[in-house]
Amino acid sequence: xxxxxxxxxxxxxxxxxxxxxxxxxxxxxxxxxxxxxxxxxxxxxxxxxxxxxxxxxxxxxxxxxxxxxxxxxxxxxxxxxxxxxxxxxxxxxxxxxxxxxxxxxxxxxxxxxxxxxxxxxxxxxxxxxxxxxxxxxxxxxxxxxxxxxxxxxxxxxxxxxxxxxxxxxxxxxxxxxxxxxxxxxxxxxxxxxxxxxxxxxxxxxxxxxxxxxxxxxxxxxxxxxxxxxxxxxxxxxxxxxxxxxxxxxxxxxxxxxxxxxxxxxxxxxxxxxxxxxxxxxxxxxxxxxxxxxxxxxxxxxxxxxxxxxxxx
Amino acid sequence: xxxxxxxxxxxxxxxxxxxxxxxxxxxxxxxxxxxxxxxxxxxxxxxxxxxxxxxxxxxxxxxxxxxxxxxxxxxxxxxxxxxxxxxxxxxxxxxxxxxxxxxxxxxxxxxxxxxxxxxxxxxxxxxxxxxxxxxxxxxxxxxxxxxxxxxxxxxxxxxxxxxxxxxxxxxxxxxxxxxxxxxxxxxxxxxxxxxxxxxxxxxxxxxxxxxxxxxxxxxxxxxx
Numbered sequence: 001x002x003x004x005x006x007x008x009x010x011x012x013x014x015x016x017x018x019x020x021x022x023x024x025x026x027x028x029x030x031x032x033x034x035x036x037x038x039x040x041x042x043x044x045x046x047x048x049x050x051x052x053x054x055x056x057x058x059x060x061x062x063x064x065x066x067x068x069x070x071x072x073x074x075x076x077x078x079x080x081x082x083x084x085x086x087x088x089x090x091x092x093x094x095x096x097x098x099x100x101x102x103x104x105x106x107x108x109x110x111x112x113x114x115x116x117x118x119x120x121x122x123x124x125x126x127x128x129x130x131x132x133x134x135x136x137x138x139x140x141x142x143x144x145x146x147x148x149x150x151x152x153x154x155x156x157x158x159x160x161x162x163x164x165x166x167x168x169x170x171x172x173x174x175x176x177x178x179x180x181x182x183x184x185x186x187x188x189x190x191x192x193x194x195x196x197x198x199x200x201x202x203x204x205x206x207x208x209x210x211x212x213x214x215x216x217x218x219x220x221x222x223x224x225x226x227x228x229x230x231x232x233x234x235x236x237x238x239x240x241x242x243x244x245x246x247x248x249x250x251x252x253x254x255x256x257x258x259x260x261x262x263x264x265x266x267x268x269x270x271x272x273x274x275x276x277x278x279x280x281x282x283x284x285x286x287x288x289x290x291x292x293x294x295x296x297x298x299x300x301x302x303x304x305x306x307x308x309x310x311x312x
Numbered sequence: 313x314x315x316x317x318x319x320x321x322x323x324x325x326x327x328x329x330x331x332x333x334x335x336x337x338x339x340x341x342x343x344x345x346x347x348x349x350x351x352x353x354x355x356x357x358x359x360x361x362x363x364x365x366x367x368x369x370x371x372x373x374x375x376x377x378x379x380x381x382x383x384x385x386x387x388x389x390x391x392x393x394x395x396x397x398x399x400x401x402x403x404x405x406x407x408x409x410x411x412x413x414x415x416x417x418x419x420x421x422x423x424x425x426x427x428x429x430x431x432x433x434x435x436x437x438x439x440x441x442x443x444x445x446x447x448x449x450x451x452x453x454x455x456x457x458x459x460x461x462x463x464x465x466x467x468x469x470x471x472x473x474x475x476x477x478x479x480x481x482x483x484x485x486x487x488x489x490x491x492x493x494x495x496x497x498x499x500x501x502x503x504x505x506x507x508x509x510x511x512x513x514x515x516x517x518x519x520x521x522x523x524x525x526x527x528x529x530x531x532x533x534x535x536x
Binding site: 043044052172175218222223225226228229230232233235237238241242245249251252255256261281282285286289290291292 | 343381382389396403508
């Protein structure tokens with residue numbers, strides 16, 4: 001009885017894995033996939049190419065993976081072009097990446113480059129379209145994919161600049177969200193709303209790449225300042241006096257984080273740089289909110305001086 | 313398949329003419345390659361080109377479309393003072409004769425922002441049975457019976473004039489100039505470490521029959 005059980009189990013396992021193994025190694029699948037692709041029948045092409053790459057024969061076959069990438073890219077183009085989380089597009093990326101990992105030859109690199117270029121534009125397009133308060137996670141994922149594929153398309157592309165632009169746009173989106181929300185439930189212990197945290201994180205990430213980036217420094221200073229102002233202006237008057245003092249302390253702490261950013265950038269920017277004027281306005285507001293009359297006087301005079309220099 | 317795309321590329325839109333050169337360029341390396349090399353390259357190049365204009369436009373929107381952030385210009389000091397003054401009304405107890413009619417807060421010579429904030433905060437609120445009433449007066453002569461009198465630092469009055477006017481009245485006198493609690497004010501706003509705080513002279517409050525709650529005492533800077 002025990003023997004019979006073992007035999008049954010072996011038969012069952014053979015039935016389960018045998019045909020799959022044979023199927024997956026069918027070399028004709030590649031040719032069929034190619035034929036269907038040529039005939040614009042990408043759904044059928046996909047079935048065959050999936051089977052082919054599942055087999056061990058495809059492990060070192062750069063052509064197969066290129067075809068895989070190409071078919072999935074076409075499927076994406078025809079069926080999921082508006083889907084910014086398209087799985088077809090990710091499979092296309094996987095195919096091109098595998099192809100290039102297997103064969104580093106010039107021809108293969110050139111051939112796959114076109115696929116990568118198309119993907120990079122497509123991912124960037126998705127970044128732009130999903131950069132809003134509802135879909136920003138999609139934008140982040142797509143930008144990550146864009147960053148991965150763009151060097152294969154253009155090795156000279158300044159990815160850092162693109163990343164800075166993206167992070168600034170992301171930070172600004174969160175900052176706008178923070179500014180437009182009218183959250184009157186802000187309490188002392190829950191002041192760090194998601195929008196504030198994410199905006200700060202975005203600007204900080206820009207500063208990791210480029211510590212003197214004027215826009216990131218300015219936006220970060222404004223973020224701290226405006227969030228502090230928001231905390232004070234939205235504090236519930238019926239809150240406990242202890243909470244009021246606590247909110248005041250948090251706001252003061254934020255003002256104090258904005259001040260050194262503003263001062264540092266103000267000192268390094270040239271007098272004829274319009275951004276210097278903007279930093280002076282920020283510092284004037286900080287002085288007012290921090291009750292520093294000397295600084296208010298100083299930056300009021302500086303603004304007048306800069307107005308003359310910049311012809312405002 | 314190729315013809316289908318050529319039609320789309322060359323004739324569909326004049327703008328696509330610019331694609332001819334890149335496609336020819338992309339094709340060039342594949343002339344001596346098997347067919348499977350160049351059909352793919354062609355496809356992909358077309359996919360790329362057809363969307364270029366839209367993407368360039370969107371890219372332009374992203375890079376140039378940052379809304380310019382500006383520092384908020386709200387008057388946080390007025391807001392804070394208003395919140396504090398409103399809270400003084402909750403933590404100080406007035407004699408019964410001052411618990412009738414409206415609960416009046418008078419601002420003498422203060423900024424309009426403070427008056428606006430006080431009106432916003434107290435809008436439709438009551439203190440027991442009393443409704444809040446916010447008055448703004450230009451000078452001391454215009455001050456009548458009031459529960460709280462805030463004398464702004466910019467007000468053109470001396471402390472002795474204020475004390476003369478308020479003598480014998482159960483009015484909580486709030487000021488914002490250094491040393492005022494030693495000249496008769498019960499509460500005086502001061503700036504400590506960049507923050508708006510308040511000094512409290514409990515004895516001055518008690519002289520006017522006002523009882524200050526312990527919570528307020530704890531949070532104040534006591535002055536004797």
